[in-house]
Amino acid sequence: MSYDRFGGIYSYPGYGYGYGNRYGSSSRYGSNYYNRWGSSGDGNSYTSPYNRNYRYGRRRRRPNYWERNRPWYNNYRRYRNTRSPSPAREETRPPPPPPEVPEVPEVPEDELAKELFVKDVDLHIGMNAKKHRTDEYTCTQGKDAELIVRRGDKVKMTITFDRPYNKEKNDLKLCFSLGPSPKANKGTLALFEIDESGKEKFGLDKWGANLTSRDDAKSEITVMVSIPANCIIGEWSFFVRTISEGKSEDGKPKEIIGKDFQLEDDITILFNPWCKDDPVYMSDGELLEEYVLNENGSVWRGSYNTLSPKPWNYGQFETDILDASLSLIRLGFGDKLKPMSDPVKVSRMIAKMVNANNDNGVLIGRWGKDYSGGEVPWSWVGSLKILRKWIKDGPVKYGQCWVFACVATTVCRALGIPCRTVTNFESAHDTNGSNTVETYFKPGSGGFLEKDEHHRENDSIWNFHVWNEVWMARNDLQEFTEHGWQVIDATPQESSDGYMQCGPCPVRAIKNGVCTVNYDCGFIFTEVNGDEIHWITYPDGSEERKRIIKDSVGKNISTRKPGEQTERLDVTNEYKYKEGSKEERIAVMKAHETARFPNPDTYANVEKVKPIKFDLILRDDVMIGSIMPIKLVAKNEASRERTITKGEIIVSQAAYTGHTGKDILKEEFGPVTLKAGEEKIFEARLHPDKYLDYLVELANIAIVAEAQIEPIGGRDDEEEFYMKRASRFRRPDLKIEGPKTAKVGDVAKFTVILENPLDKPLTGCKISMESVGFDDFDLKDVNNIKPKEVWKMEFPLKTVKAARHSAVYFSFECEEIPDISGYSIIKISA
Known part of the structure; x- marks a missing residue:
């Protein structure tokens, strides 16, 4: 497998949290797998898992799986009035063994x-x-x-x-x-x-x-x-x-x-989170209202300094969703039904089956430029269309981390497991089980170190990554037996026990660095609190540790504040102690000692203290189409003069997974001498004509600042500063105007408003929607929007059911600005 510098079409490498490849995979979806039905995993050709009916009841007198050989699930949906007649088919399976129920004798x-x-x-x-x-x-x-x-x-x-x-x-x-x-x-x-x-x-x-x-x-x-x-x-x-x-x-x-x-x-x-004897029991009724009963939600994305919520329709009570959720876990467990009594095993199975890397699960992941044959991940605004499409056609194209996590939230809540969607900003991806974030550099021709792109153990830091927390007791563990939040992650990153699955892992174990706890604690710990280690690789094959950055990973860990659609609840303190505190350092060292593959040279000696302190300052309110100012502040904290011999600020196009592409701006400075205690600001300005044609996916950019400091006292080794930060441009929101109340059968009119922030038209415009309580529509073409134009369009929507938590979610797509969405809350009464 290969990918260009930006990333092109690339996968998550597998490295050995199970039986996956250690350094990569030929599959563009994260794993070169073949499941038990003969699937190649690409979502295009497979033997349907619904040759087996993983629904065991007698509802609607439908035949059981041994009596049928039909593709997918649309021929036996829950509701009779939505089911088409099925043509007769020959039986291809022998009759089942009789159940262990005493026979009823004939009565004379x-x-x-x-x-x-x-x-x-x-x-x-x-x-x-x-x-x-x-x-x-x-x-x-x-x-x-x-x-x-x-x-x-x-x-x-x-x-x-x-x-x-x-x-x-x-x-x-x-x-x-x-x-x-x-x-x-x-x-x-x-x-x-x-x-x-x-x-x-x-x-x-x-x-x-x-x-x-x-x-x-x-x-x-x-x-x-x-x-x-x-x-x-x-x-x-x-x-x-x-x-x-x-x-x-x-x-x-x-x-x-x-x-x-x-x-x-x-x-x-x-499951029953209101029952004290059920492991998913949660005592706080207000939290249960949010984490089990609420069909509306938000997921935070962006970068840690430009984070914003995307509204999401969970819709766990809607038609077909419970059927899909039960069928999904049965598909994973097969004939083993007993594990379906254990929320620990069920939540782990949800993490496995929401992605399609094993057993024809729900979503196919794609990170790159080509989304042909499916929907771009950011066009989804809810779980309903995804799960219904999976029921009908099999694995759905395409998803990324927030889509996997939001669908998992829907499935968990539908089954009665309290669940919330959580975003970790500056989220590390450890590929070799060291519980650290390792990046390898090599000497460059320009004087600065260059990233060794081909080093097999390069880790990455994503702008953000989204997973789930599920609430349950861990009676399978000795150290952590009380109720609490457990992390599960349905995004296919690394294999665990031979499958693309992650968790459940207690948040308290992650915070304390107890990485021996099931499941996948070391991997999740590194995502939120791993030290970033920079290594230099020399032509002779030797390696030298250059620096340790202790505070670059795990920022603004966020979830939705209960009852508030767009208010953020920061849960960083639940995952890690205060950065740099004694407790935090103890947890980091404990995680290092219990890593699967620790590098003994990582903490072998004490680092030098840098006499010049640098800080990269970025604004978090820059709208796409505007100028982005970038500042690098250098302060001499030494007691004598120090000289920055040369420095530079580089801006590159970037994916939110940390992969960078084309450099779109480079500003050089130096030499500059700073007196003791003096501070100097170096600035760069990124203009729209430099970046608009190079932004991809979520309008992210990567900013790298580098500097070399003249040595002291005739030493022959220069001191070097390096800092990388992610940022993104804000996109305009869809403003939705509509009624606050309606009755079943009414036609509610919603006006969608969008202001084009660019000096050029928005082209290839499309809009779609999903809701709780309305008759939804699929993707519709709309006219191009002129430069700086305020566009408005009215959509009459018919109400079809009463709901306490009703909302309508719109998604707008165009060639110039991806991922624009908005929502409106409405109460529908009978």
Whole structure:
């Protein structure tokens, strides 16, 4: 694999957090893999994983996976009114083994009168959904409503018979089953009698039901079913079995087992963060409102001095999203259902399956210039279109880190795992397991060191990187057992246990440098607090450590402030102690000592103290199309004169992953002599005509400042200063004007406004939208926008459902300025 200086089309190298290649991969998506279905991993040719139906319930009487051989999931979607008739196909699989449920014997005709028949089971879907906080799922509403509940809680059911239920002569058994071959010892089968005393209590890991009332006039009873807090999540089949007293042919007493009453729809069971016995339990109800129930969000991007939020529609309660989320983890676990009871294993599987590098997951990653055949990553404004497209067609093109993370947030919240999207600015990417950020230089012809681009262990520092935090107890660990945030990362960077997956890892372990904790703690520690190490490589193959930069990594770690759409919550202190403090240095050294592949020469000797202090000052409010001023401040902190023999400021085009391309500005200065305590400012100005034609993707640039200082006392080694900073130009926001309230069935009119900041027209303009509560539209072409023009366009949108957290998100694309978006919050009532 190769790439040009800017990066072109490049991948993340794999290095050995598992079985990946150590120094790279031939796959342009991050790994040269072949999954169990024969996929080449490029998203273009694969054997569909949906030759296996990873949904195990009886919903809509659809056939199970061994009875079908159909591509993808669109032929058996959850909703009947959206499903097309499927042509008959030959069965290609043998029938499944029978489940471990006792067979029901045939009842002789003369004894049918003694059998108790179940006529109906009322699941009280509205009441149960509200009690379990699942009433916002679209599938719990309307005439085809289905029951979604959370484990560790009780479910009310009313069972109606053909005659009054007699406690002395009748008994009932309830059965929940999951999968093609349910077994009690695998946690996939529960067959139990109803406690008629109404007093029995059922523990953490026990299914059960209490009889709470009976109405002989209506021939019905009401029961409360207890779901264990550690049961497997998923779509469970359910039936009721009656047992009645009767007599055999010789007149002896005999049990008559009635015909099972099977529910047409299955019952979906999710994690329960409101239950103290569930590992995902979170005690703060206001935080649960944000991290489980809120469908709106923002993700921070940019650089640490020019950070800004991009609005995102999580939409975890919308049509098809829960189906997609459950299918995604089943696809990863295959026939192993027991792990789906453990949020640690489920969250790790989500990190693995949201990217398409293994097992035909959701998103194909692409970092480079060519996005043909798919959507550019910054055009997405929500998870709905991505997950629905995956359900229909398979892996979706294309994603980058914030897209992977936002889709993972949707899946986690849909399944009941508290989750938030987190951005780390100046985020390191360690490729060799040293728990440091190593960059290699070589002597250059111009006097300054030049980056050794071909050194196999060059690490990088991204402008920003986005991952997720999930809230859960880590009962699988000894040191960190309390509830807390755990990092998972769905972006395919480095392989872990042979797959592109990362986490969950306790944030507290990262902060303390305890890198032996599962999972991937060393890699994440380096992202937020690794020391940046510069090495010089000489022609004879020897290497020399040049400098250690201790404060360049992990800045302004950000997530959305709960309840505030565009307000930032800084969580840097949760990941690292104060920069330069004793505790922070202890954590860094502990991480170094427990690295997988530590370099023993990294901290071998004490560094020299530089007598001239430099600071690179960048403005964070420069709009694209304007002049960007750059200042380098040098202060002589020595007690005598010092001379800067020469220096330069270089500006290059850049990707947000740290890869740089063409130099677009170079300003040289020196020699300059500074008296003791004197300060000098060196300036450069970047004009639009220098950069507009060279900006790529997110309008990032890289600024490098270098200087050489004359030696003291006849020493023959010059002191050298080097600093690299990332910045980006601000893009205009879409201003959205619309109503604050609406009712289902109304047509709400939204006006989209954009001011062109450039002295040239915006061309190739397109707009799209995604929402909670509206009838969305796909990409639409719009007219070019003239220089400095204020463009307006009205969009009438029909409301289709009520929602507490309603919003509409617009995305605008053009050739000159990528990634322009805006949103409007609206409350839709029934």
